[in-house]
Amino acid sequence: MIPDTNFFTALFNIDQSDIDSLATRTDEETVTYELTLKRKVLSCPYCGGHMIGHGHKLKKIDHPVLRNRKGVILYNANRYICKQCSRTVLEDNPFSMPGFNSSTFLLQNVMQKLRNLNYTLNMISEDLNISPTQLNNYIDSFITIPPRRLPESLGIDELHSKVLSKRSAAYLCILVDNQNRCLYDILDSRSKYALANHFSNIPRNERLGVKYVTIDMWEPYRDIARTYFPSAIVAVDPFHVIEHLVNDFEKLRISLMKQCDYHSNGYYLLKKWNRLLTKDNVDLDNEKVFNHRFGIALNRRDIQNMIFDSFPILKTAYELKELYRRFNKLLSFDDACENFDRIKSLFVNSQIPEYDEFVGILTNWKDEILNSFRRPYEDRKLSNAYTENINGKLRTYLDVSRGITNFARFRKRVIFALDPRISYALTLKLSSEKRTGRPRGKYNKSKD
Secondary structure, X not given: OOOOHHHHHHHHOOOHHHEEEEXXXXXXXXXXXXXXXXXXXXXXXXXXXXXEEEEEEEEEEEOOOOOOOEEEEEEEEEEEEEOOOOOEEEOOOOOOOOOOOEOHHHHHHHHHHHOOOOOOHHHHHHHHOOOHHHHHHHHHHHEOOOOOXXXXXXXXXXXXXXXXXXXXXXXXXXXXXXXXXXEEEXXXXXXHHHHHHHHHOOOHHHHOOOOEEXXXXXXXXXHHHHHHOOOOEEEEOHHHHHHHHHHHHHHHHHHHHHOOOOOOHHHHXXXXXXXXXXXXXXXXXXOOEEEOOXXXXXXXXXXXXXXXXXXXXXXXXXXXXXXXXHHHHHOOHHHHHHHHHHHHHHHHHHOOXXXXXXXXXXXXXXXXXXXXXXXXXXXXXXXXXXHHHHHHHHHHHHHHOOXXXXXXXXXXXXXXXXXXXXXXXXXXXXXXXXXOOOOXXXXXXXXX
16 A cells, blocks of 8 residues: 555655655554655765665664554665775664654654643553653653742642652642742652752842742741741732631531530531531522421521521621631732731630631731732732642642652653743653662572
């Protein structure tokens, strides 16, 4: 079968006039392309003499350009011999780099798939018929993470991974460029010592260029930010503040529920209808329907009022929770500074024990909470929202890619995938960053 030559030359990036012979054959799984290029007039690279044809050398090159089919190029490379010095050379190979059995097209396809974390190594291996070991070699050889300047707005978060983190740690540290919305770097520990060691190696002038740092409510992050980024505004992620508030409210609801008899109306209301207290966008004024427990028609607002009538302390806690959520969502930085102490005093005066933790947060993290109301970029509050987005992608990748243990290789791939500014370079020499394991001990074979 002789294929359409124009299609073939476009697909394989060679000129039609260079083709001497071309044929394809297809079986159930593989498409094979048999190809010979026209001979050209060459000068000897050693002595400059005239060269003539001297047979061919068959090369087999993997080239899966069609989906669900393996692709192989059987390339009859022209060989030449010099009439003066008798040395032989092969023509330049337009399909693959020297020493590679995979076409350049295939390598480029591999790198495109590696940039997508939805593809695990096993998925890429099955799709392109390349072993996972070879894919790891491509990651180690073709991807280089250069030193980059610290971002103007730096997000700091953690990712749980006992396998990839240092032996003394259980968390990786995620550093995110909030302004350009991309992953900046990953460290193999979130400990204060590891962060101090990392940032102390960065010149002070560069660290002074960081204007904003967003963090979770973890004291070492704040200490590091204040120490190594003295000119930066430190903001705590408002989502985590709200999360603590909601959790404290839930503790109160559960505590009150456990004080009720299992068959009581109070237990029923707090157990079955808790979504009226915790969920957003609930239509409270829906059409009334008959409630068999109470024997009357009720809508959701009626049930919510029954909860508040039965548990006045819960009503107070709910109103405070919603007040702070509106405060967090709607106010500008100046308005937040003006109203913060008033809202804090309402929580203090409520004397609800479950809110003691939240009062402590408002006290200890006041400056960082207020800084989160600043909007330096595209009217977005300072937060770790995008950091959490990247964290979710990394968690999913770790969950579906079972068996990842090489931190250096993991770091390369995820930064390559999540920072569009990082590119790759195909190199002629493959290297491996395989970790050196402990040597095996002596043992005696058991004799049957």
